[in-house]
Amino acid sequence: MIFLSGLVCFLLILTAEARVGECPQSEFCSETKECLLYDVVCKTNNYEVRHYESATWVYTDESSLFREFALLKAFKRLYGYITGDNMYGKEIDMTTPVVVIKEMKKWWEFWKCDYTMAFLLPTEYQENPPKPYDDKVHIVTVPNATMYVKTFGGWMVQGADDKHAEELCKALYSVNAKFNNEVYISAVYNSPMVFRNRHNEVLLQAYGEPVCADGEGDSSSSSKEDHSWSWTAGS
Ligand SMILES: *[C@@H]1O[C@H](CO)[C@@H](O)[C@H](O)[C@H]1NC(C)=O
DSSP: OHHHHHHHHHTOOOSSSOOEEEOOSOTTOOSSSEEEOOEEEEEOSSOEEEEEOOEEEEEEEEEOSSHHHHHHHHHHHHHHHHBTOBTTOOBOOOOBOEEEEEEOOOTTOTTOOEEEEEEEOOHHHHSSOOOBSSTTOEEEEEOOEEEEEEEEOSOOOTTHHHHHHHHHHHHHHHTTOOBOOSEEEEEEOSOTTOOSSOOEEEEEEBOSSOOOOOOTTHHHHHHHHHHHTGGGTTO
């Protein structure tokens, strides 16, 4: 199904050597011991290009017109798996980020309400993940992939990720980048209880050689930069 293919796109990530690990590399990956690692290929004014190695994830699908409802059900199911509802009866550490894979949709396509949520398995279980008991919970190894990434703060509420995904798409179209424009991934790095410096991302899978160009609006966005960041002045 499409969402699985979305997930597969995502991490068209790790293979031989799964790159999950402790996370010295990023200040925004601070709530769990292990995180998904990546290499930065380049950065532009609008996005970052990253390479992810293959990795093994546990995922589940859920649908609802109400995003939070679907995601809560999905989260509970995956949480069950990591807290012992698995063939080894093992407790498995939570990792970062938690990802949600969604079809790209226009605002009028409100009936599209399928979500895939996935937790990255920690290093210890990358090779031999315990089988889930719940038949709605599945394990998948996603191949390596190059991703276009846009970062934003705040809470990932209904519509926030759609909006950022659309902006990322626009930026990519303006530089003629080739990418999967059918599904996008939202990555959440903070628990809901964290109020400061929240870090979220939307990711789109690059096809072929990634484009690292600032594109249209480059000059205007750089001239605007001081202005848009002025709220941080003095911090
Ligand atoms: C994935 O890994 C293979 C084998 O190392 C490599 O040939 C391919 O270019 C990689 N794909 C991406 C998207 O990086």
